[in-house]
Amino acid sequence: MRDAEPSGGEDVDVVVIGGSFAGLQAALTLGRACRRVVVLDDGRPRNARAxxxxxxxxxxxxxxxxLQEAARTHVGDYDVSLESDRVARVEPAATDRLTVTSQDGRTWQTRALLLATGLDDELPDVPGVSDLWGEDVVACPHCHGWEVRDEPLAQLGFRGMPARGVERALLLSRWSQDVVLLTDGDELDTTHHARLRAAGVTVDTRRVRRLVHEDGRLQTVEFAEGTALPRRAVFVVTRQHQQTDLARLLGCDHVEDGPAACAVVTDAKGRTSVRGVWAAGTTTQPALLAIGAAGHASTVAVALNNDLLEQDLQAATSAADRVRP
Ligand SMILES: Cc1cc2nc3c(=O)[nH]c(=O)nc-3n(C[C@H](O)[C@H](O)[C@H](O)COP(=O)(O)OP(=O)(O)OC[C@H]3O[C@@H](n4cnc5c(N)ncnc54)[C@H](O)[C@@H]3O)c2cc1C
Known part of the structure; x- marks a missing residue:
């Protein structure tokens, strides 16, 4: 990061970007540690459609x-400001400060930045999937499987990533004995077929034309050649992306391949590869459920608070050494 001149704005202990499960839990933990915190959030939590x-x-x-409103009210008991605004940029200021600028032009100075900015889901390119997303089309059986247990279900893969569809269909077989894996044209290998057979999952490799729905409820999966399969719900594989490129612009390392591709890399405490920048929740662990994102953020906030304390102690010790005759 290059050095820049300080550019004003309130000086706070921590700026949290993202005010959903991770960001608000981090703010709660830091607020309760008597830290002055600002949370900026532009209102696009990942589960907004559910x-x-x-x-x-x-x-x-x-x-x-x-749940969001209850959490916002809760953090309001502490020295935490909630700002409904998008962060436009973060820049280095004085040696140990970052300047955070929101889209409407306000700025804050901080020693520590916590990224809790979450992920976007890229959905399979099948008509009807986006219309039903969050209701009869979902991704995670641990979140939504119970409500459709024992019903006829489908697992729709993401074209070009057949192994992910297999993995998810095997998981979904815990919730129903009637699971069809729709590969949407992808072929599977013999190991995949053997594992799916063992789990009682049926495989259909035909191209899917669309999901047919009425009054917001899924009716059938329609195949390219015209036949239809009635299903209660379709679980999908998604490809994930960071909701914001702030971490990339700051120079933070990211996971480049595998199921966690796009995640911001941190150490065990939640520190990114850039000094003063921390990350928590799905930003850094894409598979976390909501309570996991909150729990992770609380752990990172504790480490961050300890780190600020350590910085203060070192500064105080050096100052004392300088005045000692
Ligand atoms: C359809 C669906 C249903 C789900 N259902 C469940 C469920 O039932 N149970 C469960 O446990 N989990 C569920 N999940 C998973 C759950 O949504 C995530 O685990 C959780 O939202 C992760 O929280 P987070 O705080 O890490 O990120 P997010 O909730 O995604 O929050 C990130 C926040 O950062 C903000 N942000 C991003 N960039 C900026 C910026 N530049 N400036 C300001 N703000 C910014 C966004 O607006 C957003 O509010 C579901 C997910 C989906 C997609």
Missing amino acids: SHVHNFLGHHDPAPAV
Whole structure:
């Protein structure tokens, strides 16, 4: 990162970018450690299209907006400011500071930046998938499998990534004995076929033309040659991307290949490869459920708080050494 002049704005202990499960939990942990925190969020949590958050201990399947509002009210008890704005850029300021600038032009100075900016899902390019996303088309059986257990289900692969579809169909077989893996034209190898057979999963390699739906509910999967397969829900493989390129622009290392491709690389504490920049939640671990993203962020926030304390102690010790005769 290049050095730049300080450019004003409030000086805070931590700026958190992303105010969803990870960002708000980090803000709560830091606020309760008597830190001054600003959270910037532009209101696009990954599960925005879902009507419920499942598998979150102590909460009986609330709407995402309800849980979000409760979390925002909770962090309001501490020295945490919530700003509804998108972060446009982050730049180095004085030696140990970063300047964070929002889209509407406001700036903050901070010693520590926590990226909790989450991921976007690129959906399989099949008509109907996007229309039903978050309802009868979902990705994660641990989130949405219980509600459709024992029903006729399909696992739709992502063309060009057949192994991912196989892996997900095997997982989905825990929830129903009627699972069809739709490879949408991809061929599978003999090992894949043997494992799917062992799990009781049927394979259909035909190209899928579209998902047919009525009043927002899935009716059938229609194949290119015209036949249709009735299903209660379709689980899909998605390809994930960072919601923002801030980490790349800052020079943070990313995972380049494999199931976690696009994740921001951190050490065990949550530090990225760039000094003063931390990351938590799905930004750095794409497979985390909502409660996992929050839990991870809490752990990172504890490490970040300790790191700031250590910096303060070292600065105080050096200052004391300088005045000692
Ligand atoms: C359809 C669907 C349904 C799901 N259902 C469940 C479920 O039932 N149970 C469950 O446990 N998990 C569920 N998940 C997974 C869950 O959504 C994620 O685990 C969780 O959202 C991750 O939280 P996060 O804080 O890491 O990221 P996110 O929730 O994605 O939050 C990232 C935040 O950062 C903000 N942001 C990004 N860039 C910027 C920027 N430059 N400036 C300001 N703000 C920015 C975004 O607006 C967003 O609010 C579901 C996912 C999907 C796709």
